[in-house]
Amino acid sequence: MFSQAILRGPSGRMRGEAPSPSAAGRLPGVWIFAAGLAAAIFSLDAFTRDDLAVASLYVLVLLIGTSAGGPHRRTSILVWSAVCAALAVLGYSIFRSYGAPPLALAHLGIGLTVLLVATILLLRNHSAKSSVERSDRRYRIVFDTLAIAIWEHDFTPIVAALQRLRDGGVTDIRRYVAEHPEFVIEMRRSVRITDVNATALTMMGVTNKDDFFSHLSGFLPETDDSFAECIVAIDERRALFQTEAIVMPLNGEARQIIVAFGLGPDASLDRVPGSILDVSHRRALETQILRTREELAESQRTSAVAAMSASIAHELNQPMSAIQSYADAANRWLSRNPPNLMEAKEALAGLTMGVQHARTVMQRVRALVGQARIELCDIELDGLIATTVALMRREAAEHGARLIILPETDDTLTVRGDRILLKQVLINLITNAIQAMVNTPPERRIVTLTLDRKGDQAYIAVTDSGPGWDVSESGNVFGSFYTTKRNGMGLGLSIAKMAVDRHEGAITRRNSEEGGAVVEVMLPLSVDLDVGIADRRSDGAQESVAV
Numbered sequence: 001m002f003s004q005a006i007l008r009g010p011s012g013r014m015r016g017e018a019p020s021p022s023a024a025g026r027l028p029g030v031w032i033f034a035a036g037l038a039a040a041i042f043s044l045d046a047f048t049r050d051d052l053a054v055a056s057l058y059v060l061v062l063l064i065g066t067s068a069g070g071p072h073r074r075t076s077i078l079v080w081s082a083v084c085a086a087l088a089v090l091g092y093s094i095f096r097s098y099g100a101p102p103l104a105l106a107h108l109g110i111g112l113t114v115l116l117v118a119t120i121l122l123l124r125n126h127s128a129k130s131s132v133e134r135s136d137r138r139y140r141i142v143f144d145t146l147a148i149a150i151w152e153h154d155f156t157p158i159v160a161a162l163q164r165l166r167d168g169g170v171t172d173i174r175r176y177v178a179e180h181p182e183f184v185i186e187m188r189r190s191v192r193i194t195d196v197n198a199t200a201l202t203m204m205g206v207t208n209k210d211d212f213f214s215h216l217s218g219f220l221p222e223t224d225d226s227f228a229e230c231i232v233a234i235d236e237r238r239a240l241f242q243t244e245a246i247v248m249p250l251n252g253e254a255r256q257i258i259v260a261f262g263l264g265p266d267a268s269l270d271r272v273p274g275s276i277l278d279v280s281h282r283r284a285l286e287t288q289i290l291r292t293r294e295e296l297a298e299s300q301r302t303s304a305v306a307a308m309s310a311s312i313a314h315e316l317n318q319p320m321s322a323i324q325s326y327a328d329a330a331n332r333w334l335s336r337n338p339p340n341l342m343e344a345k346e347a348l349a350g351l352t353m354g355v356q357h358a359r360t361v362m363q364r365v366r367a368l369v370g371q372a373r374i375e376l377c378d379i380e381l382d383g384l385i386a387t388t389v390a391l392m393r394r395e396a397a398e399h400g401a402r403l404i405i406l407p408e409t410d411d412t413l414t415v416r417g418d419r420i421l422l423k424q425v426l427i428n429l430i431t432n433a434i435q436a437m438v439n440t441p442p443e444r445r446i447v448t449l450t451l452d453r454k455g456d457q458a459y460i461a462v463t464d465s466g467p468g469w470d471v472s473e474s475g476n477v478f479g480s481f482y483t484t485k486r487n488g489m490g491l492g493l494s495i496a497k498m499a500v501d502r503h504e505g506a507i508t509r510r511n512s513e514e515g516g517a518v519v520e521v522m523l524p525l526s527v528d529l530d531v532g533i534a535d536r537r538s539d540g541a542q543e544s545v546a547v
């Protein structure tokens with residue numbers, strides 16, 4: 001499966017390995033040759049009578065002598081340069097003892113200058129190379145020790161294939177890739193893995209580089225379609241390409257990874273490091289969380305159905321008793337002798353309205369508990385409170401209680417919300433207040449509804465003169481099924497809280513200074529006061545007492 005040549009560089013040596021012994025063994029041979037050449041040039045320079053610029057040839061000795069490289073290249077350049085210069089000067093001195101012609105000194109000068117220039121160039125070249133080697137070494141250290149898996153890819157076959165497509169007249173590579181899945185497969189097979197780090201080996205369940213996959217296709221499943229986008233990214237020379245893919249380790253389960261490449265115009269595509277992050281664990285966790293959430297939602301839905309049934313029963317209590325009293329009234333008018341048909345008809349009309357109201361209440365409670373959409377409109381709170389109080393007067397009277405509205409502001413306070421739901425909030429609070437005052441002397445049985453503005457919020461308080469909240473009770477009165485009443489369902493306050501929450505408001509409770517209970521509701525105001533005033537008439541017209 002794996003061909004060793006794949007993970008080896010052009011020199012046949014694994015990247016990061018030390019130079020082979022044969023390279024070290026080349027050094028003396030080169031030096032002997034350079035020394036021989038130096039001797040030949042010296043004898044030509046010192047012992048021939050012709051005035052030739054032979055000293056310039058020492059530059060060849062310098063180049064050959066230093067070509068072998070080695071760990072002390074800088075010293076070697078300086079030594080060879082000094083030896084060549086010394087030989088040139090010595091040659092000139094010998095030549096002069098024969099009576100050298102006048103130009104000989106100039107030739108020596110030229111030779112030494114050439115040597116000096118060559119030495120400077122060699123030293124510069126050496127320092128540039130050293131810094132490249134240093135950065136390469138640093139890269140190796142980072143590459144090998146990084147906790148993120150890295151694969152180096154050779155994408156040049158793809159670049160060549162894309163060029164062939166363009167030469168063949170293909171202009172829209174994205175489209176071509178989408179329409180030719182076989183091209184994607186072929187390209188995936190052509191990408192070679194040129195190197196991997198230790199983390200990548202561990203991730204893929206491989207112990208050494210020799211066992212690693214040679215081609216990208218070795219560990220990408222055939223069904224992986226992220227590679228199509230990679231081809232497009234290579235074509236566009238995208239600075240950063242990032243995708244999620246699945247890889248198949250040697251033995252073991254498929255792993256989900258995020259891979260990122262730099263493919264910008266400066267990147268050399270024969271050696272593209274791809275950083276690979278294994279996100280399998282995270283994805284598994286996400287799936288688990290999703291499943292748990294679904295299970296939770298399912299169980300919430302189940303308990304919501306139970307809560308809904310109970311809530312509907314609770315909320316229908318009030319309209320049902322109104323319907324009952326209309327039905328009784330109609331019965332009474334019809335039982336008279338002679339029957340009073342006009343009154344009976346009126347009572348039946350009230351009964352029909354009561355049924356209608358009950359139906360609407362049912363719908364709204366269903367919407368509230370079932371988290372369905374609620375119907376929003378601009379509601380003026382003074383109108384809403386007035387109609388609710390009118391609705392509750394009969395029940396209050398039956399309990400010997402009075403309802404008082406106490407507007408604390410002249411502003412028209414408009415909120416955006418669901419009229420029936422907000423009415424239910426008030427009905428529940430007033431009902432509780434009336435029930436709480438059963439042991440209060442009749443003349444003090446008063447429920448006060450205060451309406452005020454607090455900043456950009458509307459403030460409604462329902463205050464009674466009952467015993468107040470039982471502070472020793474630690475139960476959550478706004479939670480479902482909390483009740484201290486013999487026949488209570490413990491749903492009134494929880495429904496009120498749900499409805500207020502749906503309006504992004506807040507509901508709290510406290511005891512008043514006089515000892516009675518106070519429930520305070522804050523609702524965000526929706527419109528400018530001026531707009532609220534302009535709408536006032538139409539809103540008031542919409543309000544109607546259902547029973």
Ligand code: ADP
Binds near residue numbers: 432436477484489490
């Ligand atoms: P229920 O009326 O069926 O008991 P609620 O959710 O409306 O359900 O009320 C829960 C409990 O909160 C009541 O049983 C009572 O103990 C307490 N409570 C509610 N309103 C008042 C009030 N105005 N004064 C004193 N206690 C109250």
